Amino acid sequence: MATNNSLKNQLANKQEGNQVGTAQSLGLKGLVNAPTMKGKFEEVLDKRAPQFLASLLNLYNSESGLQKAEPMSIIMSALVAATLDLPIDKNLGYAWIVPYSGKAQFQLGYKGYIQLALRTGQYKAINVIEVREGELVSWNRLTEELELNLDGAESDKVIGYCGYFRLINGFEKTVYWTKAEVEFHKNKFSKSNFGWGKDWDAMAKKTVLRNMLSKWGILSIDMQKGITEDGNEQKGRIDITEDIGVNLDIIDPAEEPKKPSDTLPEGTAVQGSIV
Known part of the structure; x- marks a missing residue:
């Protein structure tokens, strides 16, 4: 009798397994097609979803680290990029999906920060540049008075990074980080060497820009979300389920799509204060 019950259970489990699959067993392609x-x-x-998902699969197929x-x-990292309406093509530098400790993380590039800032309509000018040997004339950390001679470069050696923005209300901010200060920040806070190893200058400019905007800029809801999500480890399975409104443990690719919960902000409002 016990044997018959065992066989029935095995058959039932097998039938159930044919109908549904776990998120892990489906793989990325299976999840994308669900x-x-x-x-x-x-x-x-909206109509740009197929193109975005195709770019996600192309990225996945070209990155051996991401395949692990x-x-x-x-998917969660890609959804953050989609919500912020930023491309994930690594060559464009707006946003990246980075592998770290067996999971993927969303990372904003410095171009992504600039794009989100411009969308607020509050920035008249914004930029971040490398400062090369011979270009720095003087920098006062207290008054933030910076003098550069951009025609005075003595070599291609980068010695620092300068960030600047001016708001339409006239407020402006300039910051300057030496390369040593960026290196110290990287060693203290960066959990992965993924971006730094491929484009150190881009990551350094992003570090300077992010610090400047988060302290002194006007932040839209999208910018706040981008800063919060940038480089964060993915949350626990229960929290993710609540975020996107689907069951991560059982996903049936054949089921009719259900309307997800509206938990992600649209990012149109602007926070009208300078931090």
Whole structure:
């Protein structure tokens, strides 16, 4: 009798396994093709969703490190980029999906920070540049008076990074970090060497820009979300489920898409204060 019950249980489990799959077993391609997931990205991106998901698969196929990351963490990182309406093509430098300790993380590039700032309509000018040997004339950390001679470069050696913005209300800010200060910040706070190893200057400019905007800039809801999500480890499975409104443990690719919960901000409002 016990044997018969055992066989029945095995058959039942096998039938159930044919109907549904776990997020892990489906893999990234299976998750991307699941109607539930397609529905979520279509809700965020509308007609641009197929192109975005195709770029996600292209990125995945070209990055061996990313192929080792948990598929759902890649989906979550991509969903953050989609919500911020930023491309994930690594060559463009707006946003990256970075593998770290078996999972994927969303990272903003310095171009992504500039793009989100410009969308607020509050910035008249914004930029961040490398400062080469011979270009720095003087820098006063207290008054933030910076004098550069951009025609005075003595070599291609980068000695620091300068960030600047001016708001339409006239407020302006200039910051300067030496390369040593950026290196110290990287060693203290960066959990992965992924971006730094491929484009050190881009990551350094992003570090300076992010610090400047988070302290003194006007932040839209999208910018606040981008700063918060930038480089964060993916949250626990329960929290992710609540965020995107789908069950991560059981996903049936054949099911009809369900309307996801509206938990992600649209990012149109502007926080009208300078931190």
